Amino acid sequence: MTNSIAEFEDADCIFIIGSNTSVSHPLIATRIFKAKKKGAKIIVADPRRIHISAIADVYVSQKNGSDVALLNGIMNVILENGWHDQAFIEENTEEFESFKKIVEQYPPEKASEMCGVSADDIRKIAEAYGTADKASIAYCMGITQHTSGVDNVRSIANLAMLTGNLGKESAGVNPLRGQNNVQGACDMGGLPNVFTAYQPVTSEAAADKFAKAWGVESLSTEVGLTIPYMLEGIEKDSVKGLYIVGENPVVSDPDVNHVRKALEKVELLVVQDIFLTETAQLADVVLPSVCFAEKDGTFSNTERRVSRVRKAVEPLGDVKQDWEIIQEVSTRFGYEMKYEGPEQIFNELTTVTPSYGGISYDRLEGQGIQWPCPTEDHPGTKVLHVGNIARGKGLFHSADLQPPAEVVDPEYPLWLSTGRVFAHYHTGTMTRVSPTLDNEIPEGFLELNEEDAVELSIKQGDLVKIASRRGEIETKVHVTKRVAKGSVFMPFHFVESCANILTNTAHDPICKIPELKVCAVSVAKAA
Numbered sequence: 227m228t229n230s231i232a233e234f235e236d237a238d239c240i241f242i243i244g245s246n247t248s249v250s251h252p253l254i255a256t257r258i259f260k261a262k263k264k265g266a267k268i269i270v271a272d273p274r275r276i277h278i279s280a281i282a283d284v285y286v287s288q289k290n291g292s293d294v295a296l297l298n299g300i301m302n303v304i305l306e307n308g309w310h311d312q313a314f315i316e317e318n319t320e321e322f323e324s325f326k327k328i329v330e331q332y333p334p335e336k337a338s339e340m341c342g343v344s345a346d347d348i349r350k351i352a353e354a355y356g357t358a359d360k361a362s363i364a365y366c367m368g369i370t371q372h373t374s375g376v377d378n379v380r381s382i383a384n385l386a387m388l389t390g391n392l393g394k395e396s397a398g399v400n401p402l403r404g405q406n407n408v409q410g411a412c413d414m415g416g417l418p419n420v421f422t423a424y425q426p427v428t429s430e431a432a433a434d435k436f437a438k439a440w441g442v443e444s445l446s447t448e449v450g451l452t453i454p455y456m457l458e459g460i461e462k463d464s465v466k467g468l469y470i471v472g473e474n475p476v477v478s479d480p481d482v483n484h485v486r487k488a489l490e491k492v493e494l495l496v497v498q499d500i501f502l503t504e505t506a507q508l509a510d511v512v513l514p515s516v517c518f519a520e521k522d523g524t525f526s527n528t529e530r531r532v533s534r535v536r537k538a539v540e541p542l543g544d545v546k547q548d549w550e551i552i553q554e555v556s557t558r559f560g561y562e563m564k565y566e567g568p569e570q571i572f573n574e575l576t577t578v579t580p581s582y583g584g585i586s587y588d589r590l591e592g593q594g595i596q597w598p599c600p601t602e603d604h605p606g607t608k609v610l611h612v613g614n615i616a617r618g619k620g621l622f623h624s625a626d627l628q629p630p631a632e633v634v635d636p637e638y639p640l641w642l643s644t645g646r647v648f649a650h651y652h653t654g655t656m657t658r659v660s661p662t663l664d665n666e667i668p669e670g671f672l673e674l675n676e677e678d679a680v681e682l683s684i685k686q687g688d689l690v691k692i693a694s695r696r697g698e699i700e701t702k703v704h705v706t707k708r709v710a711k712g713s714v715f716m717p718f719h720f721v722e723s724c725a726n727i728l729t730n731t732a733h734d735p736i737c738k739i740p741e742l743k744v745c746a747v748s749v750a751k752a753a
Contacts (some may be wrong), residue, residue: 228398228610229362230529230596235260237396239358241351243271243293243382244368244743248278249648251402251528254364267354271296271343272368273643274673274715275708284350287710290641290744291372291630292341297381298625299337299348300355301329301388309356311390318615319387325622329384340627356389360396367404368645371742373631375734380623387620393611403528405652406518410526413582413597414575418450423579423597439578442561452738453479454731457488467494469555471548472515476504477653477721480729480740481696498551501655504721514545517656521547523568524590526597530607532585533594630744631732634712638694638746640678641713642728645743650719658719670701670720674749675713679705682749689752692716694728694745700752714749718742 234240234257248255255278262268262281270282271293279285288296304310305326315322334345334352355361363386369378383399391397403409415422425432433445451459453475459465468489479485489495489508497509500517518525520541526532541547546554549571553563565571569587576582581598585606589595595606610616634641649666650657657663672690674682684690686705691698692714701716701723709715716725730745 227400227402227529228392229395229400230531230608231257233396233398233609234258234362234364234400235264235396237261237266237358237360237362239267239269239355239361241269241271241355241361241363241385242278242282243363243365244370244378245364245366245402246272246274246276246278246368246645247364247366247402249276250366250404250646252648254402254528258364267358269351269354271351273641273710273713274645284347284354286343286347286351289340289342290643290713291374292627293369293372293378294374294381294625295332295337295340295627296343296348297378297385298329298332298627299334299341299343299345300352301381301385302332302337303334303349303352304356304385304388305329306333307352307356309352310388314390314392315387318392319620319622321622321624325384325624328624328626355385360394361386361389361391362397362400363391364400364402366402368643368743370401370737370739372739372744373732373734373741374625374628375739376736377623377625377628381625383620384622384625387622392615392620393609393613395609398609398611401528406527407525409528409530410524410532413526413579418452421578422575423581425579435578439574452733454733454738454740457485460488460492465492467496468492469496469498470505470509471498471552472500474499474503474505474653474655476508477724477726478718480726480742481731482724482726483697484731498548499655501659503653503655513551514543515548515551516541516545520545521568523549524572530596531594532582532590532597534587534590631741632695632730632744632746634746638748639712640747640749642692642694642725642745642747643713643715643743644718644725644729645715647717647719650717652719653721654719667717670717670723670725671704672701672749673704673706673709673715675709675711676705676707677711678714678749679703682751684749684751691750691752692728692747693750694730694747696730697727699723699725699727703749714747 267283270279270285273287273290334348338345386392386399413423421436428447433447437445475485495509496511497506498513498515499506506512519538522537523535524532525535556563584599584601584604585595599606647667649663688703690703691700718725730741733740
């Protein structure tokens with residue numbers, strides 16, 4: 227997030243797109259509800275009528291995969307009416323003219339044809355956002371999990387820069403992280419293309435710095451593999467072993483049948499987790515680890531806030547801390563790690579990571595610190611890009627609408643999107659073993675529009691078969707108005723009706739994220 231969670235409360239306008247905020251981020255949603263009570267305009271854009279749309283001043287249902295057209299249409303109206311911040315653009319950005327030429331090709335009537343949102347609603351969104359003094363954007367995986375995910379995010383950044391909503395409180399571009407320490411995992415270098423805090427592995431200077439810190443002669447400057455390419459490597463016999471920590475791809479990844487075949491083929495599969503997940507059941511070796519309440523360390527949350535985590539209970543049996551397991555594995559592979567605890571690891575992080583340079587365990591007492599925090603006397607950073615944009619000038623990117631990798635046809639005539647429900651978390655590894663939570667929503671379901679249900683002779687509670695080009699599943703149906711005609715929705719938490727058997731492995735060409743939010747399916751009453 228460029229800004230902080232509490233700042234939502236004082237925004238004049240909040241634009242929520244591709245985020246089921248009240249379900250996936252309820253604490254952030256409470257801030258948005260408070261903003262509404264203070265008079266903020268709330269805009270919600272989502273193909274499905276989600277819970278938070280009930281408080282929206284403007285709610286629109288765009289076609290699956292059409293976000294670039296909607297955003298370009300909004301920016302076209304802002305430019306047409308002079309609601310853009312020309313002074314901010316001239317002082318803080320570059321490539322504005324080439325961007326403007328693209329956006330001028332998306333008048334609201336044309337954008338409406340492409341995204342399915344009325345031209346009048348496009349104008350309403352543009353006026354509410356474009357005329358607000360402090361306008362904030364919140365988005366999540368409904369924006370990123372597309373083959374055009376990078377273009378979607380860049381278009382959101384374009385909108386914020388166009389209106390000068392960067393570098394000030396209660397504004398900004400605010401991606402909502404899907405899990406409590408995703409930000410921290412990325413900060414620690416848990417990505418194939420960066421060292422800690424997004425220092426590129428392709429940089430010779432960065433590689434030399436980390437080689438020196440870790441006491442080795444040199445480090446590779448080649449980018450590693452993302453998950454799709456790991457699976458492809460298994461198929462091609464270039465990847466022989468896979469070490470999975472705290473992940474359950476047999477439920478969470480697209481085209482699960484393909485994932486399962488790859489994991490069954492790989493020569494060595496090691497899984498490190500707190501439960502015997504569906505993925506762990508395929509493993510050659512399972513390394514039991516500890517949950518958050520059994521460990522010490524730090525988490526970094528969605529607003530870049532680094533917080534202490536303290537052990538509340540002792541682990542059972544001989545189970546080890548994650549860092550201990552990884553250290554022992556590394557040592558047996560020939561690189562001897564000699565850390566004595568998480569604080570020592572964190573201290574090493576601060577020496578090689580400028581954005582964490584001023585953070586220490588002592589300073590993390592209390593509410594934690596938001597990075598960047600480069601020096602010991604720095605208070606942390608509440609709002610990014612104040613005074614100037616971090617890269618020097620904010621770069622406008624020109625983006626045209628690209629269709630999803632897979633489109634509907636007579637054989638598979640319905641658009642499927644997947645997501646979460648309030649009672650469950652990710653693949654249900656923890657929530658489905660909680661009797662209270664599992665009792666709330668004990669099984670999967672398919673949401674089907676009322677008109678489609680009539681045409682398919684399907685009634686509430688019927689068992690239906692959903693098929694895609696990759697497989698088929700059966701589950702009960704919820705007939706509803708929440709999804710538009712021609713679209714269906716499934717939660718992905720339930721292995722017995724695994725939505726990701728159906729989803730597509732096609733991925734964004736730049737960031738490699740799979741297109742989990744849209745694929746083509748057919749639905750029929752089960753025999």
